[in-house]
Amino acid sequence: xxxxxxxxxxxxxxxxxxxxxxxxxxxxxxxxxxxxxxxxxxxxxxxxxxxxxxxxxxxxxxxxxxxxxxxxxxxxxxxxxxxxxxxxxxxxxxxxxxxxxxxxxxxxxxxxxxxxxxxxxxxxxxxxxxxxxxxxxxxxxxxxxxxxxxxxxxxxxxxxxxxxxxxxxxxxxxxxxxxxxxxxxxxxxxxxxxxxxxxxxxxxxxxxxxxxxxxxxxxxxxxxxxxxxxxxxxxxxxxxxxxxxxxxxxxxxxxxxxxxxxxxxxxxxxxxxxxxxxxxxxxxxxxxxxxxxxxxxxxxxxxxxxxxxxxxxxxxxxxxxxxxxxxxxxxxxxxxxxxxxxxxxxxxxxxxxxxxxxxxxxxx
Ligand SMILES: [Zn+2]
Ligand SMILES: [Zn+2]
Numbered sequence: 453x454x455x456x457x458x459x460x461x462x463x464x465x466x467x468x469x470x471x472x473x474x475x476x477x478x479x480x481x482x483x484x485x486x487x488x489x490x491x492x493x494x495x496x497x498x499x500x501x502x503x504x505x506x507x508x509x510x511x512x513x514x515x516x517x518x519x520x521x522x523x524x525x526x527x528x529x530x531x532x533x534x535x536x537x538x539x540x541x542x543x544x545x546x547x548x549x550x551x552x553x554x555x556x557x558x559x560x561x562x563x564x565x566x567x568x569x570x571x572x573x574x575x576x577x578x579x580x581x582x583x584x585x586x587x588x589x590x591x592x593x594x595x596x597x598x599x600x601x602x603x604x605x606x607x608x609x610x611x612x613x614x615x616x617x618x619x620x621x622x623x624x625x626x627x628x629x630x631x632x633x634x635x636x637x638x639x640x641x642x643x644x645x646x647x648x649x650x651x652x653x654x655x656x657x658x659x660x661x662x663x664x665x666x667x668x669x670x671x672x673x674x675x676x677x678x679x680x681x682x683x684x685x686x687x688x689x690x691x692x693x694x695x696x697x698x699x700x701x702x703x704x705x706x707x708x709x710x711x712x713x714x715x716x717x718x719x720x721x722x723x724x725x726x727x728x729x730x731x732x733x734x735x736x737x738x739x740x741x742x743x744x745x746x747x748x749x750x751x752x753x754x755x756x757x758x759x760x761x762x763x764x765x766x767x768x769x770x771x772x773x774x775x776x777x778x779x780x781x782x783x784x785x786x787x788x789x790x791x792x793x794x795x796x797x798x799x800x801x802x803x804x805x806x807x808x809x810x811x812x813x814x815x816x
Contacts, residue, residue, distance in 0.1 A: 455476075455626060456475050456477070456605055457478050459624075461764055462487060462489070462492070465774065466774060467764075467766045467774075468488050469506075470485045470486075470487040470489075474614030476784040477514070478649075478650060481499040481501070482500070482504070482762035483504070484503070484514050485702070486505055486512065486516045489518045490518050493591045494526075503519070503531075504533045504601075505532065505533065505620075506703055507534075507617060508537070508618050510604070512702075515703065525561075529561070531566070533568065533601065534566075535567060537592075539587075542579070542594040543577070547587040551562055551749060555582055555583075561580070561581040562578060562580045563585070565577055565578070566600070568612075570612050572594060573593070574593050574594070575593075583592040585595065595682060598611050604627070606625060607628050609623050612711040613714065616705070619702075622700045623699055624700070627656060627697075628693065628695055629693045630652045631689070631690045632689055633722070635690055636688050639758070640688070641666065642669060644669070645670075647666060650666075651689075655682065661733055664679045664680045665685055666678075666683060699758070699790060701727065702725075703742070703743065703765075706738070714752060714756060718758075719814045721756055721758050721759070722760065725762045726752060726764075727743060728765065729765050729771065730770075735748075743765075746776075748784075749763055750783065750786075753787070758785065761782060763781040
């Protein structure tokens with residue numbers, strides 16, 4: 453069983469913040485934080501559809517300029533989410549440049565910016581290259597609890613933690629994955645194609661039974677096309693497997709209020725990416741800096757029941773001692789031992805069994 457979302461740290465050595473999540477079968481990427489994005493090749497950045505920013509300290513947002521430079525003329529739409537003041541801060545970035553030729557680019561870019569506020573209200577605005585990125589379509593709206601973004605295959609939730617300023621902690625949740633029975637497909641003389649994704653989306657969103665699905669596929673006899681209803685195709689789906697939940701938590705002080713916020717968002721999380729900035733020997737310094745120690749991060753992972761743990765955002769003062777930070781976090785978590793971060797692809801490969809080998813998470 454392969455899952456929809458494939459996460460990895462922006463910085464394989466785990467010093468810089470940032471998470472990249474590839475959305476399988478959709479040629480799309482999600483970003484969490486916009487830090488040192490020049491680490492990523494343009495072909496990856498051009499697949500970014502949504503970016504979720506925890507807060508606007510420079511190490512989490514300075515990469516916006518690089519993303520914008522790559523996107524101009526080559527990307528049609530970018531959706532951003534951030535915390536209080538985020539719409540203004542994106543506008544300030546855009547206003548810092550002169551846009552006298554961008555209107556002539558054949559592919560216009562529309563940036564849709566959303567901000568969440570701790571009072572439960574949201575605000576949005578659009579910035580379109582055809583209008584020199586002037587602010588437009590501004591609106592305020594009530595947030596739907598902690599739900600920020602919701603689409604057929606996954607959703608993103610966010611709750612505020614305290615870092616001497618409000619910071620968003622995120623949960624990225626895959627919805628159920630539908631498995632198709634190959635023998636039933638063959639019995640109908642069909643082969644896989646993009647239509648299967650359309651069928652799965654129709655089933656996951658509860659589309660009416662008579663919804664038509666256009667089937668197009670190719671085999672050795674050439675191209676084929678037909679239309680069948682959802683009801684006629686429903687039996688191709690074998691079963692549904694619960695999706696995975698990924699937590700991205702960074703830049704917060706150790707406090708009971710923060711732990712409660714995380715418990716509400718991330719209890720039983722499958723993959724937890726959590727900052728582990730300082731060694732616990734420097735706990736007083738960590739508190740002054742509004743960051744966690746590795747041991748505190750591991751204790752939070754244990755309390756949440758995280759199934760895999762990836763510490764990151766290591767302070768430069770521990771350069772060359774990253775293995776100590778990893779070991780301290782993992783000892784406090786109590787999960788399986790991990791490898792050093794360099795070259796690691798994902799939390800799943802670092803800690804515990806590969807996600808495909810673990811039983812599906814129970815219903816949530
Ligand atoms: Zn930071
Ligand atoms: Zn910060």
